[in-house]
Amino acid sequence: MAQAAVEAKRRGKGRDNGSGEAARARLLRAYHDMLLIRRFEEKAGQLYGMGLIGGFCHLYIGQEAVVVGLQMALGQGDQVITSYRDHGHMLATGMDPKGVMAELTGRATGYSHGKGGSMHMFSKEKNFFGGHGIVGAQVSLGAGLAFSNWYRGNDRVCLTYFGEGASNQGQVFESFNLAALMKLPCVFVIENNKYGMGTSVERASASRDLSKNGAPWGIAGMQVDGMDVEAVHDAAEQAVAACRAGKGPYLLEVKTYRYRGHSMSDPGKYRTREEIQKMRSERDCIEGARHKLEGLGVDEAELKAIDDAIKRQVQEAADFAQSSPEPDPSELWTDVLLEG
Amino acid sequence: MATQILMPALSPTMTEGKLARWLKKVGDEVRAGDVIAEIETDKATMEVEAVDEGKLARILVDEGAEGVAVNTPIAVLAADGEDAGATTAPKQASPAAPKPSAEPAPAARPPATAAASPEKDWGPTAHISVREALRDAMAQEMRADDRVFLLGEEVAQYQGAYKVSQGLLEEFGARRVIDTPITEHGFTGMAVGAAMNGLRPIVEFMTFNFAMQAIDQIINSAAKTLYMSGGQMGCPIVFRGPNGAASRVAAQHSQCYASWYAHVPGLKVVAPWSSADAKGLLRAAIRDPNPVIVLENEILYGQSFDCPTAEDFVLPIGKAKIERPGEHVTLVAFSIMVGVAMKAAEALAAQGISAEVINLRSLRPLDIGTIVASVKKTNRIVTVEEGWPFAGIGAEVNMQIIEQCFDWLDAPPARVHGLDVPLPYAANLEKLALPQPEWVVDAVRKIV
Ligand SMILES: Cc1ncc(C[n+]2csc(CCOP(=O)(O)OP(=O)(O)O)c2C)c(N)n1
Numbered sequence: 001m002a003q004a005a006v007e008a009k010r011r012g013k014g015r016d017n018g019s020g021e022a023a024r025a026r027l028l029r030a031y032h033d034m035l036l037i038r039r040f041e042e043k044a045g046q047l048y049g050m051g052l053i054g055g056f057c058h059l060y061i062g063q064e065a066v067v068v069g070l071q072m073a074l075g076q077g078d079q080v081i082t083s084y085r086d087h088g089h090m091l092a093t094g095m096d097p098k099g100v101m102a103e104l105t106g107r108a109t110g111y112s113h114g115k116g117g118s119m120h121m122f123s124k125e126k127n128f129f130g131g132h133g134i135v136g137a138q139v140s141l142g143a144g145l146a147f148s149n150w151y152r153g154n155d156r157v158c159l160t161y162f163g164e165g166a167s168n169q170g171q172v173f174e175s176f177n178l179a180a181l182m183k184l185p186c187v188f189v190i191e192n193n194k195y196g197m198g199t200s201v202e203r204a205s206a207s208r209d210l211s212k213n214g215a216p217w218g219i220a221g222m223q224v225d226g227m228d229v230e231a232v233h234d235a236a237e238q239a240v241a242a243c244r245a246g247k248g249p250y251l252l253e254v255k256t257y258r259y260r261g262h263s264m265s266d267p268g269k270y271r272t273r274e275e276i277q278k279m280r281s282e283r284d285c286i287e288g289a290r291h292k293l294e295g296l297g298v299d300e301a302e303l304k305a306i307d308d309a310i311k312r313q314v315q316e317a318a319d320f321a322q323s324s325p326e327p328d329p330s331e332l333w334t335d336v337l338l339e340g
Numbered sequence: 341m342a343t344q345i346l347m348p349a350l351s352p353t354m355t356e357g358k359l360a361r362w363l364k365k366v367g368d369e370v371r372a373g374d375v376i377a378e379i380e381t382d383k384a385t386m387e388v389e390a391v392d393e394g395k396l397a398r399i400l401v402d403e404g405a406e407g408v409a410v411n412t413p414i415a416v417l418a419a420d421g422e423d424a425g426a427t428t429a430p431k432q433a434s435p436a437a438p439k440p441s442a443e444p445a446p447a448a449r450p451p452a453t454a455a456a457s458p459e460k461d462w463g464p465t466a467h468i469s470v471r472e473a474l475r476d477a478m479a480q481e482m483r484a485d486d487r488v489f490l491l492g493e494e495v496a497q498y499q500g501a502y503k504v505s506q507g508l509l510e511e512f513g514a515r516r517v518i519d520t521p522i523t524e525h526g527f528t529g530m531a532v533g534a535a536m537n538g539l540r541p542i543v544e545f546m547t548f549n550f551a552m553q554a555i556d557q558i559i560n561s562a563a564k565t566l567y568m569s570g571g572q573m574g575c576p577i578v579f580r581g582p583n584g585a586a587s588r589v590a591a592q593h594s595q596c597y598a599s600w601y602a603h604v605p606g607l608k609v610v611a612p613w614s615s616a617d618a619k620g621l622l623r624a625a626i627r628d629p630n631p632v633i634v635l636e637n638e639i640l641y642g643q644s645f646d647c648p649t650a651e652d653f654v655l656p657i658g659k660a661k662i663e664r665p666g667e668h669v670t671l672v673a674f675s676i677m678v679g680v681a682m683k684a685a686e687a688l689a690a691q692g693i694s695a696e697v698i699n700l701r702s703l704r705p706l707d708i709g710t711i712v713a714s715v716k717k718t719n720r721i722v723t724v725e726e727g728w729p730f731a732g733i734g735a736e737v738n739m740q741i742i743e744q745c746f747d748w749l750d751a752p753p754a755r756v757h758g759l760d761v762p763l764p765y766a767a768n769l770e771k772l773a774l775p776q777p778e779w780v781v782d783a784v785r786k787i788v
């Protein structure tokens with residue numbers, strides 16, 4: 001606990017939990033970060049439709065509060081790893097929208113020089129470890145990132161994200177056991193958006209409370225409202241603090257919802273439009289934050305300024321991603337192995 | 341400012357589609373997120389959502405129009421307050437983009453001149469897609485044998501991630517068409533166990549990339565049990581799904597596993613190209629008392645070929661097909677590369693070089709007899725595969741040719757293959773990494 005408090009202070013965002021300036025500033029920042037992801041993803045969907053982005057492209061629209069709330073509990077040097085639905089995570093870790101968008105269009109200026117695409121981006125600088133296409137594989141890798149913290153004896157924490165569909169993979173349970181056994185500082189985050197492709201969570205998992213999936217190994221778990229960025233942030237603070245204090249892994253089941261199809265070629269016959277519309281109109285994380293901000297006295301003009309700035313930023317990213325050159329053919333042969 | 345709404349690309353491999361229905365009419369207000377139209381591709385019907393706001397000023401492509409190319413303007417949206425009639429010269433919504441690379445489109449159907457082929461004549465044919473051929477093969481075998489069932493991710497309610505199992509749930513019910521969670525290692529092991537006890541599972545991998553999660557059960561459990569049990573316990577099971585590159589899905593989703601599985605004693609491995617291959621080989625695989633790997637190809641799913649309609653049509657595993665007879669060089673290919681080899685043969689013919697194209701169909705067992713007979717006639721061989729060269733199918737075929745008819749060779753055996761790198765995402769790099777007909781032509785010209 002003491003350690004967590006020190007940590008929070010070091011990062012200059014102590015939780016005063018009062019209404020005050022800090023809470024307002026925090027929520028404003030969350031609003032900004034969520035909106036940036038939303039607008040970025042809308043633009044990506046648009047570029048896909050124009051044939052500028054190819055292959056698989058999994059949008060994060062609807063789930064923004066999850067990654068934004070969690071990221072706010074992290075400090076310098078903490079790691080993040082996730083699946084192919086990764087654009088939001090990259091923006092939340094502070095990666096440059098231009099570089100992300102340029103990777104989506106397969107250009108030389110993208111984070112992977114055009115060689116990874118939507119599902120495979122990384123940033124050593126931001127401690128973002130990808131971007132993985134094989135469902136469940138990143139969970140063991142996340143345990144390994146946490147292991148590296150344990151091994152080095154530092155107090156860094158790894159956020160390991162995966163879907164509720166992925167949560168059934170065998171290696172997820174193997175990783176739970178390893179992490180609990182070795183008390184690895186790993187926050188396992190199940191982004192339960194109710195569907196893995198066209199299969200609802202009820203049809204894929206016999207477990208009715210995924211936050212208890214680590215219980216046999218004694219992993220503390222919590223269910224979180226993933227449409228409320230402040231709720232996510234509170235849960236994240238608690239989980240990250242426990243990990244930092246050396247108590248071993250933590251499991252968060254964050255209940256969220258994706259508005260768009262699984263990827264771009266999803267006929268969407270497994271759910272009704274009404275279901276989507278209901279979530280959108282009643283639970284949207286960005287609308288929710290906006291209402292709260294208005295309640296805190298943030299005026300229309302300030303919010304409009306944020307909206308406009310993000311629109312410009314995303315348009316710049318899109319322009320950059322379209323005007324950048326394709327990778328040089330010689331890039332085909334680079335990065336296969338290091339000299340050694 | 342008016343914007344054009346363009347025909348969207350709704351999947352990695354979509355190049356055109358049918359505009360099935362307009363849900364908005366001229367004059368309607370459109371908000372971002374509104375469904376404005378329905379589009380049908382060969383895979384599915386999809387809804388098109390508006391990304392911009394405004395009033396629908398003009399509809400440029402009528403309902404029911406087929407073969408509408410991606411990026412064709414389909415409607416014009418006028419911004420709020422703008423006069424819908426004044427939008428005669430709408431602004432293009434986007435700067436021109438470099439087109440995503442076009443896939444090598446194999447010749448639509450095998451030429452009728454495959455005279456050298458000892459193929460049985462199966463009578464009348466129908467022009468059907470590879471996707472339909474695979475589905476029909478499963479349906480026919482499931483009707484004939486209650487022990488046969490299908491399981492995998494999204495095979496039932498969703499009708500297959502690539503729509504190969506369309507209609508099977510309706511016909512056979514949830515006992516025999518089973519949706520699994522994303523748990524490849526577990527459900528593969530479960531299916532292998534069921535096969536050991538006499539059932540005949542068909543395991544669909546959404547793609548073979550994901551079978552790597554389960555490869556231990558495929559090799560250590562399915563392939564070796566017959567041997568280890570002294571012949572007591574076999575494993576009649578089919579593992580099938582798309583293999584190899586699709587389009588722009590990057591390194592983890594674009595790998596050819598042909599040589600991986602062909603390496604393993606105790607497995608049979610087939611790799612169909614045409615609809616007839618797909619139907620005939622899958623039926624044989626389901627009936628086979630051994631574990632059979634069926635390496636399909638996503639790009640081929642939508643291509644159509646003539647396929648025998650005979651109720652008892654089946655193809656033998658272990659027999660290659662001469663798709664095009666020739667005199668000067670033997671081209672050996674499988675799966676989508678048969679199309680590439682056929683195109684190359686056509687180009688070579690224009691240059692006075694007559695190439696014989698062998699469609700392997702089966703990789704293990706390998707029909708080396710057909711290849712040897714061909715090489716004894718042409719005295720030259722070029723293998724064509726999408727996978728990596730090291731220890732690949734081409735390496736094996738050429739080695740066997742060296743062992744069996746070295747003295748007939750007038751030139752060193754040659755290989756065309758995917759470049760020895762993980763597959764890149766960028767359109768230009770991806771195209772450079774996968775074999776094109778010109779690569780085959782060049783390889784042939786070096787040795788003829
Ligand atoms: C091992 C493996 N199996 C199957 C797939 C195909 N696939 C990609 S995403 C997905 C659904 C995953 O659902 P979930 O974990 O809930 O994540 P979400 O897409 O909802 O974010 C499937 C089946 C894959 N990429 N890897």
Ligand SMILES: [Mg+2]
Nearest residue numbers: 163164195196
């Ligand atoms: Mg999910």
